[in-house]
Amino acid sequence: MNDIPIGLLIAIVIALILLSAFFSSTETALMSINRYRLRHKAKSGHRSARLAEALLARPDRLIGIILLGNNVVNVLAATLTSVIALRLGGEPALALATGILTIVLLICGEVAPKTYGALYPERLALPAAWVYTVLVRALYPLVWLANLLANGLLRLLGVSTQHVSSHPLSAEELRTVLAEANAVIPHRHQRMLTSILDLEKITVDDIMIPRHDIAAIDIEDDWDDILEALRTTPHTRLPVCKGNIDNVIGILHMKKVAHALARGELTRSRLADLARQREAYFIPAGTTLNTQLLNFQRDRRRIALIVDEYGDIQGLVTLEDILEEIVGEFTSDPGTLHKDIHREADGACVVSGSINVRVLNRTLGWNLPTDGPRTLNGVILEYLETIPEPGTSLRLGDLSVEILQAADNAVKTARIRAIEAAQPQFTKGVA
Numbered sequence: 001m002n003d004i005p006i007g008l009l010i011a012i013v014i015a016l017i018l019l020s021a022f023f024s025s026t027e028t029a030l031m032s033i034n035r036y037r038l039r040h041k042a043k044s045g046h047r048s049a050r051l052a053e054a055l056l057a058r059p060d061r062l063i064g065i066i067l068l069g070n071n072v073v074n075v076l077a078a079t080l081t082s083v084i085a086l087r088l089g090g091e092p093a094l095a096l097a098t099g100i101l102t103i104v105l106l107i108c109g110e111v112a113p114k115t116y117g118a119l120y121p122e123r124l125a126l127p128a129a130w131v132y133t134v135l136v137r138a139l140y141p142l143v144w145l146a147n148l149l150a151n152g153l154l155r156l157l158g159v160s161t162q163h164v165s166s167h168p169l170s171a172e173e174l175r176t177v178l179a180e181a182n183a184v185i186p187h188r189h190q191r192m193l194t195s196i197l198d199l200e201k202i203t204v205d206d207i208m209i210p211r212h213d214i215a216a217i218d219i220e221d222d223w224d225d226i227l228e229a230l231r232t233t234p235h236t237r238l239p240v241c242k243g244n245i246d247n248v249i250g251i252l253h254m255k256k257v258a259h260a261l262a263r264g265e266l267t268r269s270r271l272a273d274l275a276r277q278r279e280a281y282f283i284p285a286g287t288t289l290n291t292q293l294l295n296f297q298r299d300r301r302r303i304a305l306i307v308d309e310y311g312d313i314q315g316l317v318t319l320e321d322i323l324e325e326i327v328g329e330f331t332s333d334p335g336t337l338h339k340d341i342h343r344e345a346d347g348a349c350v351v352s353g354s355i356n357v358r359v360l361n362r363t364l365g366w367n368l369p370t371d372g373p374r375t376l377n378g379v380i381l382e383y384l385e386t387i388p389e390p391g392t393s394l395r396l397g398d399l400s401v402e403i404l405q406a407a408d409n410a411v412k413t414a415r416i417r418a419i420e421a422a423q424p425q426f427t428k429g430v431a
Contacts, residue, residue, distance in 0.1 A: 016077040020109035023070040028117030029124035048126035051133050064143045065135050195326045199290035208315030240275035250275035293322050338363045353377035353411035377411040
């Protein structure tokens with residue numbers, strides 16, 4: 001090397017440092033790239049993405065070729081730097097040159113390139129995939145031998161290299177991804193997608209219409225009362241029972257009632273026959289919403305009666321109730337609140353104590369706890385640990401609650417208003 005000009009040797013060392021920076025930056029970029037974005041690009045026909053995905057499918061080969069290249073250029077750079085130092089200053093300059101090269105490689109060949117690769121992985125990884133694809137094929141024997149020895153060592157340590165984990169996202173991780181996608185997904189769509197993930201944690205018990213609130217027709221009631229109930233009901237389908245709700249004889253569709261009325265054929269016996277044409281659909285308490293949604297679809301049903309372990313009816317759930325957990329309340333007027341919520345002029349809301357807490361939170365954007373009692377009455381009784389008298393006031397987190405009516409050992413109505421600058425945690429207090 002004594003015949004090679006010093007200038008050329010310095011230029012070669014600079015080129016080797018740049019190659020070291022290339023290997024370091026692209027290694028970090030390839031390992032940091034968003035695998036789901038990469039997979040989407042590959043499926044869309046992006047050639048560079050396909051090559052990068054193929055390389056990442058065998059990380060042992062990719063890492064092998066990167067380390068092989070990086071070590072070769074670093075050793076060559078160190079060797080040439082030693083030659084330059086000896087020719088310029090002899091042995092005293094050797095230690096100085098080694099120190100300078102170490103600092104240069106650390107900053108220009110490792111830290112700065114790796115940082116850039118972590119910040120802009122796609123910008124580096126996709127073009128580099130072409131280079132590494134060629135290198136893997138050209139240097140396959142060396143890579144194969146290095147990987148054979150490395151994989152053998154890993155097997156001795158009990159690590160399998162046969163299957164590469166695809167790193168599937170869990171529900172909570174997907175929830176985090178959705179939360180960070182504000183710039184891409186509108187907030188309403190974001191909330192809907194999150195609600196879909198919540199379906200596997202919510203049961204039919206959480207959203208059911210309680211037993212005592214089920215709108216049903218008792219075939220043994222006075223005929224005029226039955227006709228009035230049929231004329232005024234807002235529901236399309238009604239359970240029909242005999243004596244009490246535990247003795248359901250079928251589900252009545254109002255379209256059939258209308259046809260019978262139009263022909264003048266509606267009698268008590270005809271009404272019972274129409275109800276028996278559609279048997280009641282019973283489901284066990286504790287069924288998750290995602291399971292029940294699939295069951296509704298499979299069985300082509302829209303309404304189900306929830307029974308406990310003793311077979312007693314606990315409540316009723318409909319397909320619309322589950323869909324409202326995803327998209328919100330169904331109403332023709334966006335300004336209309338739930339039937340159990342009445343907003344006053346000063347911003348306070350008069351709320352029925354029997355309203356479901358999830359419905360209350362969804363309708364008004366509140367954050368009442370949903371991991372305990374399922375109704376507002378239950379939440380109030382749990383916090384007070386007593387049945388309150390009308391006029392009692394309490395504070396639930398950032399909400400002020402005033403009991404308006406209490407009867408039959410339950411809170412019937414309450415006035416609730418938001419407290420500005422309140423602490424987010426739930427506190428208890430009675431005035």
